[in-house]
Amino acid sequence: MNRFVLFFHKTGSPPWFYRFAGKLTPWLWAGFVVLSACGLYLGLFRSPPDYQQGESVRIMYLHVPAAWMSMMIFALMAVMGFIALVWRIRIMEVLTISSAPVGAAFTLIALITGSLWGRPTWGTYWVWDARLTSELVLLFLYIGVIALYNAYDEPRKAARAAALMAIVGAINLPIIHFSVLWWNTLHQGSSFSATGSSIHPSMLWPLLLMAGAFKFYYGANLLGRARLRLLKQDHRKRWVQELLAGESD
Amino acid sequence: MSHTPFILASYLITTAVLLWIALAPILSKRSLVRQLKGRQKHMDKRQ
Numbered sequence: 451m452n453r454f455v456l457f458f459h460k461t462g463s464p465p466w467f468y469r470f471a472g473k474l475t476p477w478l479w480a481g482f483v484v485l486s487a488c489g490l491y492l493g494l495f496r497s498p499p500d501y502q503q504g505e506s507v508r509i510m511y512l513h514v515p516a517a518w519m520s521m522m523i524f525a526l527m528a529v530m531g532f533i534a535l536v537w538r539i540r541i542m543e544v545l546t547i548s549s550a551p552v553g554a555a556f557t558l559i560a561l562i563t564g565s566l567w568g569r570p571t572w573g574t575y576w577v578w579d580a581r582l583t584s585e586l587v588l589l590f591l592y593i594g595v596i597a598l599y600n601a602y603d604e605p606r607k608a609a610r611a612a613a614l615m616a617i618v619g620a621i622n623l624p625i626i627h628f629s630v631l632w633w634n635t636l637h638q639g640s641s642f643s644a645t646g647s648s649i650h651p652s653m654l655w656p657l658l659l660m661a662g663a664f665k666f667y668y669g670a671n672l673l674g675r676a677r678l679r680l681l682k683q684d685h686r687k688r689w690v691q692e693l694l695a696g697e698s699d
Numbered sequence: 700m701s702h703t704p705f706i707l708a709s710y711l712i713t714t715a716v717l718l719w720i721a722l723a724p725i726l727s728k729r730s731l732v733r734q735l736k737g738r739q740k741h742m743d744k745r746q
Contacts, residue, residue: 505702509709516713555720563709570702667717674724681728685735694736 464680465689467541471673478670482663489659497652507653509567515661517560519668520588521623523553527595528620531613541676543609544683546616547599548675552668554592561585572636580629581637584622591619605683 460466493511500507527549534542564582565575576582595612602608630639641648649657684690 506705508706512709512713551723552720555716559713559716562712566705566709566712570705667721671721671724674721674728678724678728678731681731681735685731690735691739694732694739 461541462539464684468677468680471677475670475673478666481666485659485663489656489663493656497656503571506567506570509563511656511660513563513567514657515664516556518661519664520557520560523549525623527616531616534613544676544679546613547609548672548679550592550595552671557589577636579635579637580633581635584626584629587622
C-alpha cells in the first residue's frame with residue numbers, strides 16, 4: 451500500500467492518532483515559541499514606525515495574522531467537516547469541533563486588536579463596516595458551532611451537526627475576504643496580491659513570522675484538544691484503560 | 700495621542716487569550732486522567 455494512503459488509514463485509528471499527536475505536539479509548541487520570539491523581537495524592536503500609522507503599526511503584527519487564522523481555521527473546519535460527513539471518519543469529527551475554540555479565540559483577538567488599532571488611527575473603536583461586521587459574524591458562527599455541539603448528548607451526532615454548520619457557515623469566508631472590494635469600507639484593502647506584497651521587508655518579516663507562529667500554535671492546541679476529546683469519548687475502551695494503567699501518577 | 704496604551708493592551712489581551720486557550724485543555728486533561736485513574740482504582744478494589 452502507498453505510504454501516504456497507509457498514513458491516512460492509520461490516522462483513522464484513535465489509539466494511533468493519540469500517540470502520534472502526543473509525539474508531534476511538543477515540536478509544534480517549540481516552533482511556536484521560536485517563531486513568535488523572532489516575530490516579536492523584529493516587530494517590537496527592529497521594525498520602524500509607519501509614516502501614517504506611527505507606532506500603532508505594531509498592533510498589525512498580531513491583528514493581521516490573527517485575522518488570517520480566524521478565516522483559515524473556519525475553512526479547515528468546513529473541509530474536515532465535509533470529510534467527516536462523507537466518509538464518517540471520527541478523527542475528522544473530533545478535529546472539526548476541537549478547532550472551534552481556537553478559531554473563536556483568534557477571531558476575538560482580531561476584533562479586539564483591530565478595535566484598539568482603530569481608535570488612534572481612525573478615531574473610533576468600532577464602525578459597522580462590511581469587513582468588521584462580517585468578521586463579527588464569523589465569531590458568532592464559531593460560537594454557534596460550539597453551542598450546537600454542546601446541545602447534543604451523543605458526541606457523534608453533535609459532531610455531525612457542528613460539521614454541517616461549519617460547511618454552511620463557510621459562505622461567510624468569501625464575504626469577509628471580498629468585503630473590501632464589494633463595498634465601500636473604512637477598512638483598507640489587502641496589501642498582498644498574486645504579484646507580491648506592497649509591504650516593506652522590515653515590516654513584512656515580523657508579520658510573516660507571527661503568521662507562522664500562530665499556525666504552529668493552532669496545530670499544537672488542536673492536537674492537545676483532540677487528544678482530550680478522544681480520552682473523554684473512549685474512556686471506557688480498552689486502549690484508554692491500558693494507557694492509564696501504563697502512565698505513572 | 701500616545702499609541703503605547705493601545706499597543707500594550709493589544710499584546711496583553713492577545714497573550715491572555717492565547718494562554719487561556721492553551722492551558723484550558725492541559726488542565727482539563729489532568730483532571731480527567733486523575734478522575735479516570737481514581738475510578739479504575741475503585742473498580743480494582745471492588746474486584
